[in-house]
Amino acid sequence: MKITRTMEISVGFFVSLGLAALLMLALKVANLTSFGTTDGYRILARFDNIGGLQERSAVKMGGVLVGRVTRIDYDSDSYRAVVEMKIDPRFREIPVDTAASIYTAGLLGEQYVNLDPGGDEEVLAEGSELEITQSAIIMERMLQEFLYSKTAKDENS
Amino acid sequence: MIEFFAWVGRRSLAFFERLGRGTLFLVQVCARLGFLLTRPSLTLAQVWAVGVQSLVIIGVSGAFVGMVLGLQGYNTLVTFGTEESLGVVVAKSLCRELGPVLTALLFAGRAGSALTAEIGLMKATEQIPALEMMGVDPLRRLIVPRYVAGLISMPLLAMIFTAIGVLGGYFCGVGLLGVDEGAFWSQMQLHMALGTDIGNGVVVKSIVFGAVVTWIALFEGFDAIPTSEGVSQATTRTVVNSSLAVLSLDFVLTGLMFD
Amino acid sequence: MPAQPHTLSAHDPLVTLEDVSFARGARVIFDGVNIEIPRGRITAILGPSGGGKTTLLRLIGGQLAPASGKVNVFGHDVQALNTAELFAMRRRIGMLFQSGALLTDLDVFENVAFPLREHTNLPESMIRTIVLMKLEVVGLRNARNLYPRELSGGMARRVALARAIALDPLMVLYDEPFAGQDPISMGILVRLIKKLNEALNLTSVIVSHDVTETASIADQMYLIAEGKVVESGPPAAMKSSSTPAVAQFMRGLPDGPMPFHFPGVDYLTDLVDGVSS
Numbered sequence A: 001m002k003i004t005r006t007m008e009i010s011v012g013f014f015v016s017l018g019l020a021a022l023l024m025l026a027l028k029v030a031n032l033t034s035f036g037t038t039d040g041y042r043i044l045a046r047f048d049n050i051g052g053l054q055e056r057s058a059v060k061m062g063g064v065l066v067g068r069v070t071r072i073d074y075d076s077d078s079y080r081a082v083v084e085m086k087i088d089p090r091f092r093e094i095p096v097d098t099a100a101s102i103y104t105a106g107l108l109g110e111q112y113v114n115l116d117p118g119g120d121e122e123v124l125a126e127g128s129e130l131e132i133t134q135s136a137i138i139m140e141r142m143l144q145e146f147l148y149s150k151t152a153k154d155e156n157s
Numbered sequence B: 001m002i003e004f005f006a007w008v009g010r011r012s013l014a015f016f017e018r019l020g021r022g023t024l025f026l027v028q029v030c031a032r033l034g035f036l037l038t039r040p041s042l043t044l045a046q047v048w049a050v051g052v053q054s055l056v057i058i059g060v061s062g063a064f065v066g067m068v069l070g071l072q073g074y075n076t077l078v079t080f081g082t083e084e085s086l087g088v089v090v091a092k093s094l095c096r097e098l099g100p101v102l103t104a105l106l107f108a109g110r111a112g113s114a115l116t117a118e119i120g121l122m123k124a125t126e127q128i129p130a131l132e133m134m135g136v137d138p139l140r141r142l143i144v145p146r147y148v149a150g151l152i153s154m155p156l157l158a159m160i161f162t163a164i165g166v167l168g169g170y171f172c173g174v175g176l177l178g179v180d181e182g183a184f185w186s187q188m189q190l191h192m193a194l195g196t197d198i199g200n201g202v203v204v205k206s207i208v209f210g211a212v213v214t215w216i217a218l219f220e221g222f223d224a225i226p227t228s229e230g231v232s233q234a235t236t237r238t239v240v241n242s243s244l245a246v247l248s249l250d251f252v253l254t255g256l257m258f259d
Numbered sequence C: 001m002p003a004q005p006h007t008l009s010a011h012d013p014l015v016t017l018e019d020v021s022f023a024r025g026a027r028v029i030f031d032g033v034n035i036e037i038p039r040g041r042i043t044a045i046l047g048p049s050g051g052g053k054t055t056l057l058r059l060i061g062g063q064l065a066p067a068s069g070k071v072n073v074f075g076h077d078v079q080a081l082n083t084a085e086l087f088a089m090r091r092r093i094g095m096l097f098q099s100g101a102l103l104t105d106l107d108v109f110e111n112v113a114f115p116l117r118e119h120t121n122l123p124e125s126m127i128r129t130i131v132l133m134k135l136e137v138v139g140l141r142n143a144r145n146l147y148p149r150e151l152s153g154g155m156a157r158r159v160a161l162a163r164a165i166a167l168d169p170l171m172v173l174y175d176e177p178f179a180g181q182d183p184i185s186m187g188i189l190v191r192l193i194k195k196l197n198e199a200l201n202l203t204s205v206i207v208s209h210d211v212t213e214t215a216s217i218a219d220q221m222y223l224i225a226e227g228k229v230v231e232s233g234p235p236a237a238m239k240s241s242s243t244p245a246v247a248q249f250m251r252g253l254p255d256g257p258m259p260f261h262f263p264g265v266d267y268l269t270d271l272v273d274g275v276s277s
Helices: A005-029 A139-156 B002-031 B033-037 B040-050 B052-079 B083-124 B127-133 B138-176 B181-191 B194-222 B228-257 C053-060 C083-090 C108-119 C124-137 C153-164 C183-199 C211-217 C235-239 C244-251 C267-276
Strands: A041-047 A058-061 A064-075 A080-087 A099-104 A111-116 A128-130 A132-134 C015-024 C027-037 C042-046 C068-073 C093-096 C171-175 C203-208 C220-225 C228-233
Touching: A005 B040, A005 B052, A005 B083, A005 B138, A005 B181, A005 B194, A041 A099, A041 A132, B002 B033, B002 B138, B002 B194, B033 B040, B033 B138, B040 B052, B040 B083, B040 B138, B052 B083, B052 B138, B083 B127, B083 B138, B083 B181, B083 B194, B083 B228, B127 B138, B127 C093, B138 B181, B138 B194, B194 B228, C015 C053, C027 C053, C027 C220, C027 C228, C042 C183, C042 C211, C053 C068, C053 C171, C053 C203, C093 C153, C108 C124, C108 C153, C124 C153, C153 C183, C171 C183, C183 C203, C183 C211, C203 C211, C211 C235, C211 C244, C220 C235, C220 C244, C228 C235, C228 C244, C235 C244
Parallel strands: A041 A128, A058 A111, A099 A132, C042 C203, C042 C220, C093 C171, C171 C203
Antiparallel strands: A041 A080, A058 A064, A064 A080, A099 A111, C015 C027, C015 C068, C220 C228
């Protein structure tokens, strides 16, 4: 086959189209820009119960995605779950007395870590631990408590 | 009863014989890959024939598959009131499965069958024996450039298919059905991982599929009985065998990649 | 490249087949064939269709291996050559395939230039000169921009001939060069083969079943039938031969030692069997 200029151009076009598609998948679909795996600083939080939280779950502050859960472990000394999060370096100024709680997005949605900023002057740094935490709300336990309080009330009256 | 076992035995022997010959063929092709460094222009022509020529069918199919996903996904999700997750449904199914698998099936039908027919006809019209008699190694001159072109083109086509598919889903979901644009993209970005979904899904799968489909197509062509009937049978075998190979390999790869 | 070995003098035959046997499955194609191809001559190998004449050329080119016996080309045992040496040997042999076997995705010019581009590093201007020279010899210099599908059968064969002599080979093998040709292109090819053999000091081997044309240019003829060389000699001697098989083939009689009927069950027996069963 004789190689014509048109062929060279179209092959070049084809290859760049393919690479552009990959770029689009990486940036627009997987959102490579917001969090690289190396960027950001790590913080820790201990919870009694993390519910359905997973690695790569979102970390939000005021509803804004600020980081992701990178590791989940169990500390057998304190009998609590240890959650390691990576926070985007753009959000440097988070006070140390910030509270972490595990919320559910919508009624059936995924669980994520929500950060409620405190008022301290000092800000979180690499490896800091959040002291104030609130565990995930477990549906069964809530139902149990509700039924228990209801029966207790009935007995009292 | 005895005949049945004899038949099973014969068929399995024939299968292993072909598999063995095919593997030997692949080894011989791989041993000659270095030849391309001296003649890169040969691959360029084949990327044109295998890749550029498949662009239209890949683009059109990708757009329609994405749009269908948008439509079906929306209809299902809207019953649960979670149509904001449409972006996730479209992107996940395209990147992990539909993108690489459908591209490979279309690639087998469009480029694979053309490769088999071309090589088979070259054999039938004595072009391959003529090359040998001219002291030119047909594996090097004909097969290696086509194999590498398949390896290059297939991942590129899969990426294009997936990207166009996502845009098709976006067009259908956001443009026609009124899903919130911000939710569509942000939900997608929240749940799509670069390494697993894009890297393993689109890139690794399509490279594996490209290697297998091109291998089957070239082997069937090179091994075809050099008559018009033999070439037509070989072309059919290429499409059937590579489709089966793609679907079964997809199961294995999915099992390995996504737990 | 295996150079002319010192053992091969100018008078020795260029190719010898010693007691060569070859079978395809259960079908014996050659059974102890001895052939010598003298240098600078045109040797014709005749035989009925399906008699394995193409197989003979493939044995010479090393594409097939004999079951027993020895094929010597340019003084080397073809079976003893490694792949590189075999490919180097083939570069000194031009072969004209029955269908021409031109590469269909290249035009006439590129087809003739193909062996030069594959095996030499000649500059483009030199390649052009050589290709035009070779095409001029076969009279198709002005058809150089056509594609094989635009050529008639005779023209395709002439282009293939130009390609076969592009690297100035020592020997050219012709596989059925006259089959399926109209009388004019047949005449052209006959004269071309003769002319080329003299002008380029070639050695030619023609495998054919066209007796008249082949006999008009051959120096030496072999008749192969049922896996054996039936007779050999110059054309005149072959024509006047009294051996029944030779006479049958040279004169084109339908029946004789080479039977008209495919061997098998007798006609009468076959008919009776059909009635009784």
